[in-house]
Amino acid sequence: MREAIEAWVRENLPENSRDADAAWYATLGRRGYTVPHWPPEHGGLGYTEQQAAVVRSVLAAHGAGLPDHYFVPLMLIGPAIMAWGTAEQQQRYLPGIVAGADMWCQLFSEPGAGSDLASLATRAVPEGLSWRINGQKVWSSFASESRYGMLLARTDPDQPKNAGITCFLVDMAAPGVTVRPLRQLTGDEHFCEVFLEDLVLGPETVLGEVDDGWRVAMSTLNAERSGLSETSSASGVPLAPVLDLARRTGGWDDPVVRDRLVDLYAVEHALALTNLRSLAESRTPAGSPTGSITKLVLSELSQNIAELGFELAGAEAAYWDGPMPPETHNLLDSRRFTIAGGTSEVQRNIVGERVLGLEREIDPGRGKPWRELRRS
Secondary structure (H helix, E strand, O other): OHHHHHHHHHOOOOOOOOOOOOHHHHHHHHHHHOOOOHHHHHOOOOOOOOHHHHHHHHHHHOOOOOOHHHHHHHHHHHHHHHHHOHHHHHHHHHHHHOOOOOEEEEEEEEEOEEEOHOOOOEEEEOOEEEEEEEEEEEEEOHHHHEEEEEHHHHHEOEEEEEOOEEEEEEEEEOOOEEEEEOOOOOOOOOEEEEHHHHHEHHHHHHEOOOOEEEHHHHHHHHHHHHOOOOOOOOOOOOOHHHHHHHHHHHHHHHHHHHHHHHHHHHHHHHHHHHHHHHOOOOOOHHHHOHHHHHHHHHHHHHHHHHHHHHHHHHHHHHOOOOOOOHHHHHHHHHHHHHHHOHHHHHHHHHHHHHHHOOOOOOOOEEEEEEEOOOOO
């Protein structure tokens, strides 16, 4: 199988193709290689996760895959639309995802509802068959580049906080949507805040059932955590460049540094084997809380790798005249890994309660109507 995929890529990859080449993405989409794990009726090949992983690895080896941030529409939004969407929604939105033509973002977190997402306060008020929406979202990755967004809004404040929430599909160019990028420590601006002011959405934009958006959200969040557990530049810091740096700088000769590298190497490979075992056993981490385990491990592993890489780079990483050194960028950027997709504290609660079956954390607001809860 790998040989056949390799041969097709070598034959079809344009000589001057870049990762941002829309024509190449369209070619991949027609072949089914952007979403090989999707069913054929939605543009995929019906591959198992193991087979799809082979496709992704071959494309990555040739620098021929979609940019890592397309993980949002490919791995999160698309499957949610397949699972919860109407036939009309699937026909409208899935082809653009398959072709790599439409970027998407999640409009979930808010200034007062991050780790406790169920406390979200963005309101959707019915107006006839439509909804008028007002609120603010934050940390919406790539919202400034997105054509569409998946939005959570509260439609019934008299229900408990995990209920009365509805999921909407939003055109990011619609009147009432304002996107403002947020500059990060690295100088990048892929996090954004989004303001929703009298945004009117029709009934055709509701994904799933009204007041049942929490279940839709959980399916995408579990998929996000599982996806973030894969060792890639989208989700983590690989160890290989740090190993090379240790050899070049002489750090490998220091027994303390060498022990740290060996520890990181062991964890990285254990994580990779855990992901492979999940695929081989045909588990469905996207629909279960087990993705929290590997997401937790990778996010903290990535920070440890980044810190050691920065130390090995020495003074050149602490002070520079020109582009930011990669070791510095990795160090600063890695701080987000234990926050994005759910903080490490939240992941530990999920693992304890939903994987180990421990007693749930006390929540004095559980079962009370949302409008009666105290909010920051």
